[in-house]
Structure formats: structure tokens, C-alpha cells
Amino acid sequence: MVTQSISNTVKVSSRGGAAVGPRDTPGYRVFTWLNGIVLILVCLLMVYPFVTLIAQSFSSPGAIKAGRVNFWPVGFNTETYAAVMQNGMFWTNYRNTVVYTVVATLIAMVLTTLMAYVIARQHLRSRNFLIGIVVFTMFFNGGLIPNYVLISALGMKNTIWAIVIPGAISVFNLLIMKSFFENQPRELEEAAQIDGLGWWGIFTRVALPLSKAVLATMILFYSVAFWNDWFSAFLYLDRQELFPVTLFLRNLIAGASTAASEGAAISNLSVQQISENIKAVAMILTIIPILCVYPFVQRYFVSGVMLGSVKG
Incomplete structure (x- = not known):
């Protein structure tokens, strides 16, 4: 046999x-x-x-409009890059974006991690009620006008807090981290309690060191979301020196009316050139920092999502 x-x-x-x-x-x-x-x-x-x-x-607007650009630039052109990058307001807004992204990601990670760890405790009273409130906000919100009125009433217009506070907790990220904390071995927490650690000590010295993969993934999610966000600034910021770079570039793309307000940067370009060429330049300049950050967290990305999405 x-x-x-x-x-x-x-x-x-x-x-x-x-x-x-x-x-x-x-x-x-x-x-x-x-x-x-x-x-x-x-x-x-x-x-x-x-x-x-x-x-x-890097191509000429005429070549782009004619559809002749594929893998190689046609009619090599750097005027749009020069026009955008020579404007001091562009670099001011770029710095704003870096500050907004760093501060917002830090606040979001602290709040999301703390709340996810709390609602992951099986013995927590009213745990299901809290989870229900969290899930409810995934499908319903106050609406655009009530949010605008609230931000204005709190005096957060034209401040960094109008950008970083409303999106401080993503429900999707929160649920992933909650699932991850639920799957951590309870024996480690019990051993830590026997050694005399309180809940804060268990969280900082046991739970977080075991969560590097999912934390790196959440940092990537939050940083990309805050970096690409322009609509919050469009609503809550009135002064151009406070704009993020995404809103600056969005205004360039908007067309002739916005081009007039950016005249100092684009005086040597026609409106047609802006509409044909600025979209590509805007996207390239915007994604460069994300492309530089992603390789450092890529190895955590897949494992972090899988660990946080599988419930044993």
C-alpha cells in the first residue's frame, strides 16, 4: 500500500x-x-x-491636445514647470501641505489607535453601543452646510484645525485597527497584568510594539488622504497663504478665471497652455512626496491590512 x-x-x-x-x-x-x-x-x-x-x-500643449504623446515627450517643454515652481506662493502652499499632513496624521494616529484599542476590549461596558455609533457615521453625517456652520462657530476657519480635526478619525482605519487588537493574544495582556502593568502600560509596552505593520499601513492611509485633500481647504480657508499645494494646483487647473488670480506665476503662458499642460504637471508635483515615502512602508502594507482584516 x-x-x-x-x-x-x-x-x-x-x-x-x-x-x-x-x-x-x-x-x-x-x-x-x-x-x-x-x-x-x-x-x-x-x-x-x-x-x-x-x-x-514635459510636452508641448499642442502635442498633448493632438494626442501624439505616449511614452516620450513631444515638443519638449519645461515652461509650465518653471512657471509653477518660480512662484513663491507655490512653495508656501507646499510647506503648508507638509505641515498639515504631518500634524493631521499624528493626531489621527493617536486618536484612532486609542479608540480602536478601547473598543477592542471585550469586557468594556457599552462596547456594542460605541461600535454602533462608529459604524453609523460611515453611512450618515451632518451634511456639508452644518459642518461648515460648526467649523465657523468654533472659530476654526482659516486655521490648521479646520483641516486636521474633521478628518481625524477614519472609520475604515479604526475598524481595521480594532480587528487587529482583538486578534492579539490575550495571554500577553494577562502576563503583563500579573507583572503589575496597568492598561496604559499594556497598551504602550505590549500592544503597540506588536502593531508595527498595521500602524505603518494606517500612517500611509492617513498621510495619502491628508496630502491629497483639497476640498476641506477650499471650504474653510480664505487666505491664499494658508492653502495647501493641492488647492493651489487645483486653482491653476480651474481655467481662465483662476488663471487671472495666479497671473504672477503664469504670465508667460496662455490659458490654453495651462489647460492642456498644467494637469500633468500638477499631478507629478503632487505625487512625488508620496512616491518617496511609499517604499519605506511598502513591506508593511499588505501584511498590515491582512492582519487587521482577519478575525480569528
Whole structure:
């Protein structure tokens, strides 16, 4: 019986008598080649828009409008980059974006982590009620006008707090972190309690060190969201020196009326040139910092989401 079982799972090569595993079969090799080809095609499809975007940012507006720009710039042009980057307000707004993103991400991580750890405690009274309130806010909110009235009444208009406070807790991120904390071994907390640690000590010295993957993932989620956000600034900020760079670039894209307000930066460009070329330049300048940060947290990204989304 054992011999027959072995003979069914191991094939002997007729040439040299060597064992041939399942990975050496022709079918598996064909599958490997097809899988590799499909993955290469998928990568090319994902990279193509980004490469085209870079090429368009260095191309002439006429070539972009004619649809002649693909992988390489046509009619090499750096006037739009120069016009945007020579404007002092651009760098002021860029600095604002960095400050807003750092402060908002720090506040969001502190609040989200603390709340997720609290509602992950099974013995917490009214735990289900709190979770219900959190989930409720995923589907319903106060509305645009009530939010604007509230921010104005609190005196937060034209301040950094109007940008960082309303979005301080993302329910999606909160639920991921809650699931992650729920899956941490309870034996570690019990051992820490026996050693004399309180809940704050358990949180800072046990729970957080075990949560590096999900914390890195949440930092990436929050930082990208705050970096790309322009609508909050559009609502709550009136002074241009307080704008984030995304709102500055959005105003350039908006068209002729906004181009007039940015005349100092784009005096050597026509409105048509702005409409054809500025979109690519705006997106390239905006995503550069995120591209620089992502490689440092990429190895935590997949593992962090999976760990926080699987409930044992």
C-alpha cells in the first residue's frame, strides 16, 4: 500500500531515473510562463498611465491636445514647470501641505489607535453601543452646510484645525485597527497584568510594539488622504497663504478665471497652455512626496491590512 501511494505521487524519469516533482511537469511550466506573461502585462498597464503622465508634463500643449504623446515627450517643454515652481506662493502652499499632513496624521494616529484599542476590549461596558455609533457615521453625517456652520462657530476657519480635526478619525482605519487588537493574544495582556502593568502600560509596552505593520499601513492611509485633500481647504480657508499645494494646483487647473488670480506665476503662458499642460504637471508635483515615502512602508502594507482584516 505504501509503495503504491509513493508511486502515485512521484514519477520516475525514463531518461535518468530521477524523481520528477509536480513543479517539473510540462503543465506546471506552461502555467508559470502564462502567469508571468499575465503579470508583466498587468504591470505594463499600470505603469503606462504614469509614464504617459510624465511625458505629457514635459510636452508641448499642442502635442498633448493632438494626442501624439505616449511614452516620450513631444515638443519638449519645461515652461509650465518653471512657471509653477518660480512662484513663491507655490512653495508656501507646499510647506503648508507638509505641515498639515504631518500634524493631521499624528493626531489621527493617536486618536484612532486609542479608540480602536478601547473598543477592542471585550469586557468594556457599552462596547456594542460605541461600535454602533462608529459604524453609523460611515453611512450618515451632518451634511456639508452644518459642518461648515460648526467649523465657523468654533472659530476654526482659516486655521490648521479646520483641516486636521474633521478628518481625524477614519472609520475604515479604526475598524481595521480594532480587528487587529482583538486578534492579539490575550495571554500577553494577562502576563503583563500579573507583572503589575496597568492598561496604559499594556497598551504602550505590549500592544503597540506588536502593531508595527498595521500602524505603518494606517500612517500611509492617513498621510495619502491628508496630502491629497483639497476640498476641506477650499471650504474653510480664505487666505491664499494658508492653502495647501493641492488647492493651489487645483486653482491653476480651474481655467481662465483662476488663471487671472495666479497671473504672477503664469504670465508667460496662455490659458490654453495651462489647460492642456498644467494637469500633468500638477499631478507629478503632487505625487512625488508620496512616491518617496511609499517604499519605506511598502513591506508593511499588505501584511498590515491582512492582519487587521482577519478575525480569528
